[in-house]
Amino acid sequence: MTTASRLTGPAAFLSTLAAMAQKELMIMLRYPVEFVASFGQVFLIVVVLTLAGLMFSPGGLRGAGGDSGTSGLVVYGFFLFMFMSDTLWTIGYNVHRDQKQGTLEILYLSPASKFANLLSRIVVTLVWTGLMCVMAAVVMSVMIGALPFHNLALGVYVLALALAGTFGVGFAFAALTLRLKETAQTVANLAQFAFMVLCAPFFPFAALPEFLQWAARLIPLSYGVDAFRSTLMGYPAGFPELAPIEVELVIVTAFGVLMPVIGYWLYRREEDVARMKGSLSEY
């Protein structure tokens, strides 16, 4: 077997992906302060938002613990919010970090798979954000009542596809980072706010004004949020809110399958432009 053939093919791809993912995880583990602080931060976000929500309940904090519908609505929306905001930040931020450290150009000169390089950034998000979601779920369950837990298999399916779509958005945002450089951070912030409002991760879509509900219907991820929490909550009256569950499943599936392809295509396009212009290491 020649040296060149050992660098291509599925085995080489998986080996590269494993090595790069291991590198990302090792970086994460070498900053224990950051590790613990992030956990603390999620804990406090959950506590602050939960306490805020409880101010509208009869009895406030004393009346907490009864309504599993509310906890399901908030917790399951919070899961997708965490993944979405992390993905928006992580992939683009990591590409930007490589630009700043001057290692992006070198990475692109190596024979390693560029897709594996991009995909490895997701591993940390999946492991880390997944852990934080579990912790957030436990904290919220203690504070505002047990979580509803129906249709687990379908819930996992919806979550997997919504996450796949989200990672596609992350790839597209990484492409934007190559083009906009420092400004991309501001765009990520604005996108995060738009998501917080239009995809309604912390409240039902019915709480939005009518015109914003229409805007929410134009975003595929809204259907992911709606389908995911409605499924796990066992379709209580009024849920799903945006469309019948069958329609939502089709949209979520299409989002999960197509968005990674589109996102990666956009990234490769921007990367080619940057290489031709010689701006890959500019930031």
Added chain:
Amino acid sequence: MTVARVGRPSLSQNLSAALAEAQLRFTNISRYPGQLLTNVIIPIVFAAMPMLLGRATGGASAEANFAANTGSSNYVGYMLIGSCVFQFVSSTFFLVANWLRFEQETGTLEAVYLTPTSSATLLGGVVLYSTVRSLLPALVAYVVGCLIFGLNPFDGNLGLALGFIAAGLVPLAGMSMLFGAVVLKVKEANALLNLMQWVVSFLMGIFFPVAIMPPLLQYLAWLFPPTWMTNGVRSALLGVGYFFGHWYLDMAVLWAFMFLAPLLGWFVFRRTEQGLQRNEGMGQF
């Protein structure tokens, strides 16, 4: 030929250096209007989250429940004040920390410490910038937020509310030095700073009264100047009630912080700085 002597800079020279430092930063931020826009949007969106959730889950009795739990039925004003003060406070802290981190990363911190301008002067300029830069977007966010949610932003005792904000500026500036000291000491402190922002939000009672906290946490919250500022503004505009029953007693507490917080902040910052200078830590990051 007259040779200029390098000596201790005069007060006017220090003031001029501090203003130049602040002006530098204002010029820099004017080149990134998107960041300023974000500072206005953040508190509005952030306040909208619990409002929309509460409105949906509380139903028709949301307003009454909120009044029973917080002392005001005006939940829009309550949440907006909380998120705008939070944005102001956390941004003030973060900008001072960010200044030091930026100088560390670009390798200029050591050089800055070798100029005849003292770190106190430069820090003064950065604190001035961070206070103005954080306060103005927060005020704009409050007015815009009120208009979006259908409130009159000029309702209530506006003069007294502004008085509480003004009285809180100096303690905040003092506390921002503590954040600076954390960056000097810990260096890669982004996650820690993010965590501290949320600790701030919790202790100041961003969306809820501190009275719902357990007693120990309440005492801790009372040692934190932004808690008095937030409650003062809420009491002046919404009538939720002062901690000590009268506005002048709460204001007196903020005045006490006005003297204590800068002293504590400067003491901690200076000690950290001197420790690093002695141990070759200023140029490391």
